[in-house]
Amino acid sequence: xxANVESSSERPLSNLTDLQGTLAPVRAAxxxxxxxxxxxxxxxxxxxxxxxxxxxxxxxxxxxxDSAGPKWLMIAWFGVFAFGLLGALAWLVKSHPAGxxxxxxxxxxxxxxxxxxxxxxxxxxxAFGCFFLWGWLSSLLPYSAMTLMLMLAILLMAGxxxxxxxxxxxxxxxxxxxxxxxAWMAYFYQPLLGGWALLxxxxxxxxxxxxxxxxxxxxxxxxxxAAGGAA
Amino acid sequence: MSSRSESNxxxxxxxxxxxxLVIVSVLSECESADFNFxxxxxNLTRGNLSAHAARLVAAGYxxxxxxxxxxxxxxxxxxxxxxxxxFRTYRAAWKRLTDGSQRPRR
Numbered sequence: 001x002x003a004n005v006e007s008s009s010e011r012p013l014s015n016l017t018d019l020q021g022t023l024a025p026v027r028a029a030x031x032x033x034x035x036x037x038x039x040x041x042x043x044x045x046x047x048x049x050x051x052x053x054x055x056x057x058x059x060x061x062x063x064x065x066d067s068a069g070p071k072w073l074m075i076a077w078f079g080v081f082a083f084g085l086l087g088a089l090a091w092l093v094k095s096h097p098a099g100x101x102x103x104x105x106x107x108x109x110x111x112x113x114x115x116x117x118x119x120x121x122x123x124x125x126x127a128f129g130c131f132f133l134w135g136w137l138s139s140l141l142p143y144s145a146m147t148l149m150l151m152l153a154i155l156l157m158a159g160x161x162x163x164x165x166x167x168x169x170x171x172x173x174x175x176x177x178x179x180x181x182x183a184w185m186a187y188f189y190q191p192l193l194g195g196w197a198l199l200x201x202x203x204x205x206x207x208x209x210x211x212x213x214x215x216x217x218x219x220x221x222x223x224x225x226a227a228g229g230a231a
Numbered sequence: 232m233s234s235r236s237e238s239n240x241x242x243x244x245x246x247x248x249x250x251x252l253v254i255v256s257v258l259s260e261c262e263s264a265d266f267n268f269x270x271x272x273x274n275l276t277r278g279n280l281s282a283h284a285a286r287l288v289a290a291g292y293x294x295x296x297x298x299x300x301x302x303x304x305x306x307x308x309x310x311x312x313x314x315x316x317x318f319r320t321y322r323a324a325w326k327r328l329t330d331g332s333q334r335p336r337r
């Protein structure tokens with residue numbers, strides 16, 4: 001039986017003598033790897049990226065509320081979404097796909113490493129470093145330059161989501177890009193928009209719903225991969 | 232002909248096999264995966280997966296960890312650093328090879 005398995009499965013790929021014959025198994029392997037990458041990203045990476053979109057767009061919404069609404073509402077608003085990101089990270093560390101098969105991905109392993117004091121200190125150090133750098137730059141550079149830098153950062157983030165959509169084909173990534181752009185454009189053009197700028201509050205909510213849908217979809221995809229179905 | 236043989240030599244024969252290639256490709260995408268997940272992701276039969284995984288383990292490309300979860304045996308596989316390096320080299324060699332074959336020779 002073992003010999004049979006060995007003889008039937010041992011099919012060395014014919015290297016250059018028949019490149020077309022070799023391409024098919026290589027492409028099949030690439031496809032299988034992409035299916036796994038896509039399912040894992042939807043289940044683990046997607047929610048983290050989505051929560052980030054949620055947080056970034058809620059930052060803009062908080063800025064709008066700060067000038068157009070009561071301060072406590074701004075703090076509550078921002079707190080809910082910061083808590084959401086922390087929740088997504090905690091879920092990432094613990095998460096396993098439902099079902100009998102288990103897979104631990106790089107995101108999960110890295111997130112577990114984050115719990116170690118060294119990694120945590122490094123990450124917090126980086127976050128605080130960025131915060132202080134921003135403060136230092138704002139005292140150094142004119143307001144227009146800071147606004148330009150912020151706009152570039154927002155465009156870069158939205159571009160990342162569009163690139164992710166082109167690679168993974170999840171509509172949720174487009175929704176994240178739209179949410180970030182919507183909230184920040186409303187923030188930048190608040191004087192022109194007036195009360196309409198408050199519509200930007202919809203953006204983090206939309207991002208939050210998209211995160212939830214992506215998480216559900218990702219878990220389904222992981223189960224499909226484990227069951228041998230196409231992801 | 233001699234240049235073909237040289238290029239041939241650059242491809243690791245242990246990875247350059249349809250079943251093992253798909254196993255290594257899938258494992259390269261995750262930190263570790265159990266037997267059932269690999270079974271579904273690679274679409275191999277249990278016997279084939281077991282035999283090819285054993286080869287990769289013997290070569291030191293894959294680490295195998297057997298444990299019991301809820302009294303059920305669970306075998307977890309993970310690419311070793313050597314396995315990841317070998318796969319990186321394999322992919323680079325494969326890219327060189329296909330780039331060369333698609334370009335007209337001068």
